[in-house]
Amino acid sequence: MAQITSLYVYKVISQASPGVKTRDLLNGLGLDPDGAVDPALLISSSDYYDFFAALAERDPNGLLLPLRIGASMRTDEYGAFGLAWKSAPDLRGSMLRSERYGQVLGSAEVYSLDETAEGFFFCLDKAGDRRPGMLLSNEASLSAVDVICREVTTAEFRPLAIYFKHAPRGDIAIYENHFGCPVLFETGRDALQLREDDIDAPNKVGDETIASFFDRHLERELAMIEREAGLEHDVRRAVADVLSEGVPTLSHIASKLGIGARTLQRRLSDQGHSFQSVVDAARKDLARRLLHETAYSLAEVAFLTGFSEQSAFTRAFKRWAGQTPRSYRLQAGRL
Numbered sequence: 001m002a003q004i005t006s007l008y009v010y011k012v013i014s015q016a017s018p019g020v021k022t023r024d025l026l027n028g029l030g031l032d033p034d035g036a037v038d039p040a041l042l043i044s045s046s047d048y049y050d051f052f053a054a055l056a057e058r059d060p061n062g063l064l065l066p067l068r069i070g071a072s073m074r075t076d077e078y079g080a081f082g083l084a085w086k087s088a089p090d091l092r093g094s095m096l097r098s099e100r101y102g103q104v105l106g107s108a109e110v111y112s113l114d115e116t117a118e119g120f121f122f123c124l125d126k127a128g129d130r131r132p133g134m135l136l137s138n139e140a141s142l143s144a145v146d147v148i149c150r151e152v153t154t155a156e157f158r159p160l161a162i163y164f165k166h167a168p169r170g171d172i173a174i175y176e177n178h179f180g181c182p183v184l185f186e187t188g189r190d191a192l193q194l195r196e197d198d199i200d201a202p203n204k205v206g207d208e209t210i211a212s213f214f215d216r217h218l219e220r221e222l223a224m225i226e227r228e229a230g231l232e233h234d235v236r237r238a239v240a241d242v243l244s245e246g247v248p249t250l251s252h253i254a255s256k257l258g259i260g261a262r263t264l265q266r267r268l269s270d271q272g273h274s275f276q277s278v279v280d281a282a283r284k285d286l287a288r289r290l291l292h293e294t295a296y297s298l299a300e301v302a303f304l305t306g307f308s309e310q311s312a313f314t315r316a317f318k319r320w321a322g323q324t325p326r327s328y329r330l331q332a333g334r335l
Helices: 007-014 023-028 045-058 065-071 080-087 091-105 132-152 172-179 196-200 208-245 250-257 261-270 275-293 298-304 310-321 325-332
Strands: 003-005 042-044 109-116 119-126 161-163 191-194
Touching: 003 007, 003 045, 007 023, 007 045, 007 065, 007 132, 023 045, 042 045, 045 065, 045 132, 065 132, 065 172, 080 091, 080 132, 080 208, 091 109, 091 132, 091 196, 091 208, 119 132, 119 196, 132 172, 132 191, 191 196, 208 250, 208 261, 208 275, 208 298, 250 261, 261 275, 275 298, 275 310, 275 325, 298 310, 298 325, 310 325
Parallel strands: none
Antiparallel strands: 003 042, 109 119, 119 191, 161 191
């Protein structure tokens, strides 16, 4: 399951129009509305996209919301990743660090600096089904890249153009006024088109020694994430494979993975998980995929996700997603 930093959630909330209610949306993500922001705390990207879409619907200025969110970002808010971006010798170095270390901010986003016959593109590739909240997130992400480039570089940074795969959600002039350049929609990429002179201009506080220090820190973070993701992914997949037979026990899944039950429980606990939380996540992910991608009846989806009764499945799904399975499927266009 793709994940994304909870930092983005709090930034979305911070840019909501006055009077828009948000506490219930944060609670639905399991986040404390009054808690400290921790970029290392990750949430499901699917949950994030649903949250983003729900808030944009409530906000009377929903068209501008993702652009305001991106423009509010600063490198220091990204923790070690942001400091590595800022201290890289130039924007090329910053962007290449995004390719390598972007995973520390979540597995949902992948960035790449591509040189083509048309010039340089800093491209965003985001995991997901391109639901409305994902498109909002793409706009916010490219707006954030634009503003943190301007923050760190000595150049008079301005992209040649902004590219989006999706159709515009409103007047294109609003987007172009925000970015200060042409904005193209329904293209084959989500990206900023850049001048070579801009990406090779020195950063204001670029320092290879400092950047190398943060590189070493991020390498350790990346190695830890890869180890943790491997175990949780294996457990989720093993759970999903047998849910149609009922909810599996810890010992059953441990046996399938070839490790002892106590060892599995300890390793999950060391990573901040419980077996039950991983089972719930596997059921939720499978339910969403079945509702979105298949025409199975709700009773069949309930059975395939390990519920003996449709009513129990409906209650659980409403707790997971904040809406009934039928509403979720209607929103996804499957009915």
